[in-house]
Amino acid sequence: MGRREELAIEEHAAWEELSTIVRRLSPEQMESPEVTADGWSAKDLLWHIGCWSAEAARQLERIRMGTYEERDWDDTDDLNQRYLEESRRIDLATVRAELIAARNRMLEEWSRLTDVSPDAVEWFEESGPVHVREHIEELRAYVERAPE
16 A cells, blocks of 8 residues: 555544544534634634645645645744634535535545655645644544533
């Protein structure tokens, strides 16, 4: 099994774990700004994951097309703040739909790569399984302390 397949399996396992946790939350719990100390809700985290999945899809497509240009991502905190502000204006159903679409697009681009370069691995891994697992821990802790 190659690196592409290993990472796809890791991403799938992280996605399944995320989905299992999110299914346990009521719509009210999804909107509660108590998931993180910074006041993020589960909905905010899902939007955030979706935004980074969409960005990974764009970058993987650029890698595949030979137009990828490495850049400095010093604006990550600003992007995360923008994503948070966006999520607060979007309903939960739209967040869920966009997350699924972004994930599917990222997986599609990952599967279409003929050469799995270090840049591609970094984009997929950091926006996929590593990123999702980071937020799973926050969600799991919230589920344990959330009121029914």
